[in-house]
Each structure stands twice: as C-alpha cells, then as structure tokens.
Amino acid sequence: QVQLVESGGGVVQPGWSLRLSCAASGFTFSSYPMHWVRQAPGKGLEWVAVISFDGGNKYYGHSVKGRFTISRDSSKNTLYLQMNSLRAEDTAVYYCAGGRPAMFTYLDYWGQGTLVTVSS
Amino acid sequence: EIVMTQSPAPLSVSPGERATLSCRASQSVSSNLAWYQQKPGQAPRLLIYGASTRATGIPARFSGSGSGTEFTLTISSLQSEDFAVYYCQQYNNWGTFGQGTKVEIK
Numbered sequence A: 001q002v003q004l005v006e007s008g009g010g011v012v013q014p015g016w017s018l019r020l021s022c023a024a025s026g027f028t029f030s031s032y033p034m035h036w037v038r039q040a041p042g043k044g045l046e047w048v049a050v051i052s053f054d055g056g057n058k059y060y061g062h063s064v065k066g067r068f069t070i071s072r073d074s075s076k077n078t079l080y081l082q083m084n085s086l087r088a089e090d091t092a093v094y095y096c097a098g099g100r101p102a103m104f105t106y107l108d109y110w111g112q113g114t115l116v117t118v119s120s
Numbered sequence B: 001e002i003v004m005t006q007s008p009a010p011l012s013v014s015p016g017e018r019a020t021l022s023c024r025a026s027q028s029v030s031s032n033l034a035w036y037q038q039k040p041g042q043a044p045r046l047l048i049y050g051a052s053t054r055a056t057g058i059p060a061r062f063s064g065s066g067s068g069t070e071f072t073l074t075i076s077s078l079q080s081e082d083f084a085v086y087y088c089q090q091y092n093n094w095g096t097f098g099q100g101t102k103v104e105i106k
Helices: none
Strands: A003-007 A010-012 A018-025 A034-039 A045-051 A058-060 A068-073 A078-083 A092-098 A114-118 B004-007 B011-013 B019-025 B033-038 B045-049 B062-067 B070-075 B085-090 B101-105
Touching (some): A018 A034, A018 A114, A034 A068, A034 A078, A045 A068, A045 A078, B004 B085, B011 B019, B019 B085, B033 B062
Parallel strands (some): A010 A114
Antiparallel strands (some): A003 A018, A034 A045, A034 A092, A045 A058, A068 A078, A092 A114, B004 B019, B019 B070, B033 B045
C-alpha cells in the first residue's frame, strides 16, 4: 500500500535552515507530482509547495516563496523541502502528500507529518 | 488567491442526526473542490473530490454537492467516528483550504 514517511523535523532558532524528507513507497513515485502541506498548531491546512513528476516545475505558496525549495530524487523515491531563513510563523506539522497526475489537484495520500518548531 | 470560507464554526450535532457543512469560494472554482476529514493527531483523509465524488472506501453517508462558489458536505447520520474537523480545498487555481469546521458532539 502507499506509504509516505516524513522526517527531518525538529527545533531550530529563527533564521536557521532545515531540510525535510519524505520517503515514498507503494506507488510509482516518479510518475506523480508531490506536495508539501503544513498545519500550524491548532490551525488549518496551508499548501506550501508542489513539484512536477520530473522536477521541472515547482510552485510555492506566497508565505514561503524565496525561502523554501522543493525537490525530489526519483532514484531514492524521496521528496525534499529545504527551508531557509526560518521564522516563528513557520512552526507547523509538515505533511507530504500526492497521488494524482495533475499539479493542482486533490490529495489522495498523506504522510503522518513531521513537526518543525522555530523558537529562540 | 482564492479564499475559501467554511461555516458554521463549530457545528454541534447529536449522534444519528444529519450534519450540513458549507464552503464558499471567493470566486468560481467550477467543480474543483475536495473535502477532507481530520481527527486529532492524524493526517487529513480525503472524503470527496470533484465536489461530489466519494473517495475510495468512504461510506455512503458522506455526500458532497455544489459548483461554482457554493459547496456543501452532508453527513446523513452522524456516527461516533465522524466527530472531527472537516476542511474544503479548491484546486481550480493553485490550491487553498478553508479554515475548517469542527463537528462536535451536542
């Protein structure tokens, strides 16, 4: 069955960097766009970024554009999110998600999430 | 950016009763609207896509309707496992979520 397992979360200070990973299995990872979605504590869902199946196209939410970079390594079936210049408002559970062939679409499959805390 | 607004917040319902959740888009999203259920400590779960199509394995008591800017999720007879937060998401133009509606026990 489809599995998405995020890792790399932790506690960092404002201005620091962090890289999240999402290991995918149970489907043809290289055929599908993949997404990052986040959820601040006690808050709703916010779409962060999406990358095309071949990595050639990337789109970002307004609040992270210029600071975050999404990438993928299909040889490792892994999705990444490089987060730079982190701010307190980036504190959230970060989910990777995907499963559909379109870039902007609903999300069939979700990981369990990894918590990022930005605090001094 | 398309803004999605959900109501009511929260929704108090007794088990066995019908629950009706609303989602409004700031501009037309056609039928490119999904609904998700999220329980505490869990990832969201896809319920409905295309405004009215149930995802695989979703019970028939969940139904979606609407198009354009007004959408509804109906749970025909609430079961104990249905008490959760529900989010709508438009994917017609990028992807934005509503703020969520918590369905709580009355």
